[in-house]
Amino acid sequence: MSLIQVSRGTRDLLPEEIQYWQQIEAIAREVFSRATYQEIRTPIFEQTDLFERGMGEATDVVSKEMYTFQDRGDRSLTLRPEGTAGLVRSYVQHNLYAQGEIQRLWYVGPMFRYERPQAGRQRQFHQVGIEALGSADPRADAEVIAIAKDLLNAIGLENLRLEFNSIGDRQDRLQYREALVAFLTPYQNDLDPDSQERLTRNPLRILDTKDEKTQDILQNVPSIHDHLSPSSQKRFEQVQQLLTDLGIDYNINAKLVRGLDYYTHTVFEIQSDDLGAQATVCAGGRYDGLVKELGGPETPAVGWASGLERLVILMQQLQPPTAPTLDFYVVSRGDRAEAQALKVAQTLRQLRFSAELDLSGSAFGKQFKRADRKGAAACLVLGDAEAENLTVQLKWLASGEQRAIGQSELPSLADEIRQQIEASRALPRVD
RNA sequence: GCGAGCGUAGCCAAGUGGUUAAGGCAGAGGUUUGUGGUACCUCCAUCCCGCGGGUUCGAUCCCCGUCGUUCGCCCCA
The missing domain is CATH 3.30.930.10 (Bira Bifunctional Protein; Domain 2)
Known part of the structure; x- marks a missing residue:
């Protein structure tokens, strides 16, 4: 491969x-x-x-x-x-x-x-x-x-x-360059190879070499400041x-x-x-x-x-990396419920909540486990019963509290829910 | 362009010249078929230890090459 x-x-x-x-x-x-x-x-x-x-x-x-x-x-x-x-x-x-x-x-x-x-x-x-x-x-x-x-x-x-x-x-530097070359030429053979090369090509660059021997030679080098x-x-x-x-x-x-x-x-x-x-x-x-x-x-x-x-x-x-926060994890099971779950997730997003839709089709237990790992504040849960009467279970993961609300009620409850999300983030989880 | 170290699963990581290559994390499934965090169980490298070649009866392990990577030199942000 x-x-x-x-x-x-x-x-x-x-x-x-x-x-x-x-x-x-x-x-x-x-x-x-x-x-x-x-x-x-x-x-x-x-x-x-x-x-x-x-x-x-x-x-x-x-x-x-x-x-x-x-x-x-x-x-x-x-x-x-x-x-x-x-x-x-x-x-x-x-x-x-x-x-x-x-x-x-x-x-x-x-x-x-x-x-x-x-x-x-x-x-x-x-x-x-x-x-x-x-x-x-x-x-x-x-x-x-x-x-x-x-x-x-x-x-x-x-x-x-x-x-x-x-x-x-430019003028200052030309002058200084001459002075620098004049100073260094007597030491030419003691310079490190790179600096020897620079002596003709770009002598100013010799100044910031890391080579210790060359730096020793530079102890008494004329300063650019005297040529300004x-x-x-x-x-x-x-x-x-x-x-x-x-x-x-x-x-x-x-x-x-x-x-x-x-x-x-x-x-x-x-x-x-x-x-x-x-x-x-x-x-x-x-x-x-x-x-x-x-x-x-x-x-x-x-x-x-x-x-x-x-x-x-x-x-x-x-700073350690921070995990993105998640407002809702949308949990569903059953054909009708799963179709409604997508609509519910979109509604949440349009209400400016963050919402992840579980697409796995696995057991509710698994889906809640994922919700928990992702750090969601709440779950919206749809099963056959909810699909039947167009409701959704709103479950707060920190407290475990859960209540049924109508799917169409989400917009009118948005502000209240938003406040609860804020509050739940501040609370420690209840066992 | 030069020098040194490293290269085992998605990630971290142990290991040995010769039957099945530890372990951990993550992941999947289950105990719990409509409700989570703990715990326990199962699965998760069987043309395979970056790739190619060599040494050897036999190599993931030794050698060479190559690619990648890390750190340094040069230089630069």
Whole structure:
């Protein structure tokens, strides 16, 4: 037997887990809309060029992690590895910049990277993110960070660290890059192999290596902060002040750089200790050059993305899954009764009760056993006698009390029954 | 792409180079053919221990490969 299973690095979200996803999505919607961010949905695949230009061809994501394919028209398409590039493409394509000085947008959806799966990392994974396009105001930086924190707190996560840094503008970074290479070149042969490779390709990335020997060498490395222009330095300080004013704790991390080329000035990560090796639950920063790079007008922007799988892992550590509540379990036996039971179940649902219909046709005893296991508040019972006179037995499972009511009485009794359901949930069961 | 561990029923899980591969949960049926939660009984891997190949008289157990998975590296959310 060769059963077809999910592809490597993808997985099914089964009902037991999905409640966490729905909870996060609901909270995100609420938090974002309160901050006047609007949802945007863009395609899951885009032209490959978009990501190459947007994220930088030398980045790992672009150079080795993209799901790229030719379609039947021989176009090179790529499953989006992140959300920002597509969102900015849409912003430019639809001239959203013409509609106002700032666009606040959010998105959620699947992203794809060809990587080796491990804890908190899938090939198809999901991100939720926000972007504020059109403002260079440091308050925009602080706002998006504050919203990230609001979201994570609303989900119930604590013990998170905000790592914060400025990597300046292009000029600052070019200068710093030279200084960095000048500093590291004498140690070239002592660096770990990856870092040696990066020395020519992307020296800033050496800073956040986990290799201990390389980190030792980096003890006295020149700081990016000494290479920020006065205006970059000022921005950096302003954002810090705003965060402090908001009561948001942060840790300035001069070695925090990010993997994508488009970042400028503010970069940050929010990390958790409870995730194994993949500590980052939310990351982002400012990207003042990206809109122009993708053919739009010079437009400053700032945003972040958060990995839903990682948020779900943390949530599952905090709250046990909750079973859905059930108002009614509809029990029936006999041809006429069974037919009426379906109608009764539909009536209950139209009256906005939850109701499960037992379809087994097994003995009443079995059906009650199931009702009990499902945690129903009450049963409606139909047998031959009830079918005959169009009644139904209403039985409360906690107390065992039972009375006959007419099937047509259900609508007029709905409010009373609803109150009793509330009450019965609060009561311990009677033996 | 690299390294290490793991792969026995729907789930958890014991086990052995050789007759019927423990146990638990879940599930089905029954004791209780119109009334539930406990208890008890029965059933639930008999081309079979991920798949393919090898060693062996004989492999679920040893070896190789492969796929999957877990954790880590790289990188990232």
